[in-house]
Amino acid sequence: MVCTGRYSTPMVPPILGIERYKGHVMHSHNYRTAHCFTGEAVLVLGAGPSGIDIALEIATVAERVYLCHDQPKPLTKDFPPVICQENGILRIDGDHTVVLKNGKIVSATWIVLCTGYKLTYGFLSEGCRVTTDENVVFPLYKHIFHADFPSLAFIGLPMRVIPFIIMDYQNRFFLSALEGSVKLPSCEAMKQQAAKDLAKHVSSGLAKRHFHCLPKMKMWNYLEDIANICGLPKVPQYVKDLYDITSKERECKCQYKDIKIRILPDGTVRYRRKKGSG
Numbered sequence: 309m310v311c312t313g314r315y316s317t318p319m320v321p322p323i324l325g326i327e328r329y330k331g332h333v334m335h336s337h338n339y340r341t342a343h344c345f346t347g348e349a350v351l352v353l354g355a356g357p358s359g360i361d362i363a364l365e366i367a368t369v370a371e372r373v374y375l376c377h378d379q380p381k382p383l384t385k386d387f388p389p390v391i392c393q394e395n396g397i398l399r400i401d402g403d404h405t406v407v408l409k410n411g412k413i414v415s416a417t418w419i420v421l422c423t424g425y426k427l428t429y430g431f432l433s434e435g436c437r438v439t440t441d442e443n444v445v446f447p448l449y450k451h452i453f454h455a456d457f458p459s460l461a462f463i464g465l466p467m468r469v470i471p472f473i474i475m476d477y478q479n480r481f482f483l484s485a486l487e488g489s490v491k492l493p494s495c496e497a498m499k500q501q502a503a504k505d506l507a508k509h510v511s512s513g514l515a516k517r518h519f520h521c522l523p524k525m526k527m528w529n530y531l532e533d534i535a536n537i538c539g540l541p542k543v544p545q546y547v548k549d550l551y552d553i554t555s556k557e558r559e560c561k562c563q564y565k566d567i568k569i570r571i572l573p574d575g576t577v578r579y580r581r582k583k584g585s586g
Contacts, residue, residue: 309462314465316425323397323399325399325400329403329404330403332417335423336423337425342368346370348417348418349371351414351420353377353397354377358422363387370390372392376395384559394408404417436457436460443517447503448465448502451466451530453498468527469522469523481537544575568581
């Protein structure tokens with residue numbers, strides 16, 4: 309079982325002129341606290357969950373935070389005034405001068421790269437025949453089993469999911485296959501299915517690198533598929549309710565952590581904002 313996760317090897321994008329930059333560059337992988345950014349002008353590149361959370365923390369101490377991303381619209385209007393949403397980086401033009409893709413020039417003493425991670429499996433020999441082109445681990449059946457070597461399983465690859473439930477069901481699936489209570493298709497059939505699933509994903513217009521993303525209905529369908537194959541219990545309704553609540557609350561980028569959730573004995577989910585959170 310390969311259970312190394314997705315978040316160990318930083319993805320560092322090529323930035324034209326970065327060798328001329330005299331400020332500090334950090335990947336979110338190495339971020340711990342905001343203290344070192346006190347009074348600084350900080351450019352945060354990438355506005356995924358980590359980029360937004362880090363920008364909000366840095367904004368409590370920094371003079372200015374440029375949250376740079378390529379989304380067509382601003383992410384929210386609720387950011388504190390110190391955070392400016394900007395385009396991505398075009399190039400570095402001087403000691404601290406950064407030219408953005410829209411031509412705007414900003415000065416930043418720090419660049420924090422919230423640009424994700426790349427999947428690497430250097431501990432596996434070439435004989436394992438695992439490829440990771442564009443962060444797609446291939447050839448995997450059901451995002452788990454190596455099609456050529458079914459006793460080699462990758463746990464926890466899916467993204468935009470509820471991680472612990474996904475990993476629990478994947479583990480149970482793998483163990484059921486090892487024990488023989490679940491019979492997998494032939495290696496050739498699994499390889500064909502893996503290729504078919506990837507081709508379907510790409511032909512639908514989605515980026516190849518997002519193949520392991522299973523948002524909402526894809527996730528529920530995936531878990532139901534595993535449950536049916538292995539004879540596992542279906543995901544409880546309260547879990548789906550929790551997912552819907554937290555997904556909705558995350559639309560409020562600055563306050564989504566300020567909710568208190570209760571699961572009642574009958575499975576009903578109740579939630580409210582904590583006092584003073586707006």
